[in-house]
Amino acid sequence: MKILSIAAEVFPLIKTGGLADVAGALPSALSGHGCDVTTMLPGYPVVLKAIEAAGAKVEVLPLDDVLGGTARLLAVKLSGMKLLVLDMPELYDRLGGPYTDTAGHDYGDNWRRFAALSKAGAMVAQGAIDGYLPDIVHVHDWQAALTPVYLAASNRPRPKTVLTIHNLAFQGNYPSGIFPQLGLPAASWSIEGVEYYGNVGFLKGGLHACDVVTTVSPTYAKEIVTPGGGMGLDGLLLGRGSRLVGIVNGIDTTVWDPEADPAIAAPYSPADMKSRLHNKRALEGEFGLRRENGPIFSVVSRLTWQKGLDLVAEICDELVERGVRLVVVGSGEAIIEGTFQAAHSRHPDRVGVRIGYDETLSHRVQAGADAILIPSRFEPCGLTQLYGLRYGCIPVVAKVGGLADTVVDANYAAVSAKAATGVIFTSPERDSLLAAVDRTLELYEDAQVWRTMQAAAMKADVSWEKSAALYAGIYRDLTKE
Numbered sequence: 001m002k003i004l005s006i007a008a009e010v011f012p013l014i015k016t017g018g019l020a021d022v023a024g025a026l027p028s029a030l031s032g033h034g035c036d037v038t039t040m041l042p043g044y045p046v047v048l049k050a051i052e053a054a055g056a057k058v059e060v061l062p063l064d065d066v067l068g069g070t071a072r073l074l075a076v077k078l079s080g081m082k083l084l085v086l087d088m089p090e091l092y093d094r095l096g097g098p099y100t101d102t103a104g105h106d107y108g109d110n111w112r113r114f115a116a117l118s119k120a121g122a123m124v125a126q127g128a129i130d131g132y133l134p135d136i137v138h139v140h141d142w143q144a145a146l147t148p149v150y151l152a153a154s155n156r157p158r159p160k161t162v163l164t165i166h167n168l169a170f171q172g173n174y175p176s177g178i179f180p181q182l183g184l185p186a187a188s189w190s191i192e193g194v195e196y197y198g199n200v201g202f203l204k205g206g207l208h209a210c211d212v213v214t215t216v217s218p219t220y221a222k223e224i225v226t227p228g229g230g231m232g233l234d235g236l237l238l239g240r241g242s243r244l245v246g247i248v249n250g251i252d253t254t255v256w257d258p259e260a261d262p263a264i265a266a267p268y269s270p271a272d273m274k275s276r277l278h279n280k281r282a283l284e285g286e287f288g289l290r291r292e293n294g295p296i297f298s299v300v301s302r303l304t305w306q307k308g309l310d311l312v313a314e315i316c317d318e319l320v321e322r323g324v325r326l327v328v329v330g331s332g333e334a335i336i337e338g339t340f341q342a343a344h345s346r347h348p349d350r351v352g353v354r355i356g357y358d359e360t361l362s363h364r365v366q367a368g369a370d371a372i373l374i375p376s377r378f379e380p381c382g383l384t385q386l387y388g389l390r391y392g393c394i395p396v397v398a399k400v401g402g403l404a405d406t407v408v409d410a411n412y413a414a415v416s417a418k419a420a421t422g423v424i425f426t427s428p429e430r431d432s433l434l435a436a437v438d439r440t441l442e443l444y445e446d447a448q449v450w451r452t453m454q455a456a457a458m459k460a461d462v463s464w465e466k467s468a469a470l471y472a473g474i475y476r477d478l479t480k481e
């Protein structure tokens, strides 16, 4: 089965968040299930540089008239993936990140940049490349969501489409004035098309047009069909019935492997947890933390309201009072960054803060910290708790979305059965978080219980194996329709 996957970011080439990890890891997991995945992404400067640096063989394929612009596709095998890179300098050759300029502001033409990606994807899906016709097109998030819309609007044969929601908070809504420039037929300006409360909704249009909607955990799939979790799209999503499926994310267990991770100070395994201590000592050194026996808690995240990190920032003093040291790696809302930095100024050797994005440091944090705090207000799946499990860095999580699906709370029964892998608290609020912190500290103080939890966490199946089989099943069913 030939699958064309389309995403705005793909690890290890370009990453701002979890979407990249999934788009980067799922293809190889699917290969074991009879799926031959080609991944299409924009030709940002870092992507083009990576291709050049790898000295990889590149086949250049012209693509005529993508939304009135000139483009070409670069077909290349890199990092074990088959890639199609949309080289369109007028849209992607920018300083700054994939979505924002160097000052952090969204590019004003993001609608055009990702409509072009979607349009080019639709062209490839319908045979723009000689000898390549995918059986299934799998698009990710709003940036690629117009591909099913373009395909549904065309009167030529088209492959079946799957759209995965990684985060409903990002919908790609734009003023109606852009509609004529999208190259869609007039009929697409409708409730069944891209019209969304008088605006153009990229994700909304895709959710209507695709054959199957997936999201990244079963619990999130239930949350988004309710007014509380649907962010305005709950009615549409509820209407998709059994065509909406929740499949929990896995992680790339070769990139995230404490036994063979080049980023960490010392490799370790459940059978050799003494070596994990070297990583804790190294983390203390890296963050200038006081060296002592108590636990280190951590945060690796976008510092946003979604992630509930305002709550952690506000309880830094309480953490310190309880003998906890904290390391924070992240960036995001200025007020949360500032609150963490102020806590660092008050407690320089107990609260370590790195504002910014640092992939290898995130590995060292998971290897050296004792627990990772994830008090998200909503969380489609979450990956950092999965990395935490794999590294024996106990996740302390709010009971939402994929966090609820992937962590086994250390209640009495689970601890007795040696099945607990983390701590779950019910509401993302300050008091509830503090109660979870206290419960975590009690567990930590009983060294045997803690070691048992770490061992169960590290043995939990966080691989893509089961979930890849579920995706492959969906693709297969669609090809039979």
Ligand SMILES: Nc1ncnc2c1ncn2[C@@H]1O[C@H](COP(=O)(O)OP(=O)(O)O[C@H]2O[C@H](CO)[C@@H](O)[C@H](O)[C@H]2O)[C@@H](O)[C@H]1O
Binding pocket: 016, 017, 018, 019, 021, 022, 166, 167, 216, 249, 300, 301, 302, 329, 330, 331, 356, 357, 358, 359, 362, 379, 380, 381, 382, 383, 384, 402
């Ligand atoms: N400062 C920093 N330095 C280094 N690494 C950092 C970092 N900040 C974040 N990261 C990394 O970025 C990734 C974040 O992934 P998440 O799944 O936690 O959230 P995100 O909201 O981006 O993803 C959305 O999509 C994913 C994928 O489906 C869903 O799991 C999730 O719930 C949804 O919100 C992780 O790999 C994390 O380690």
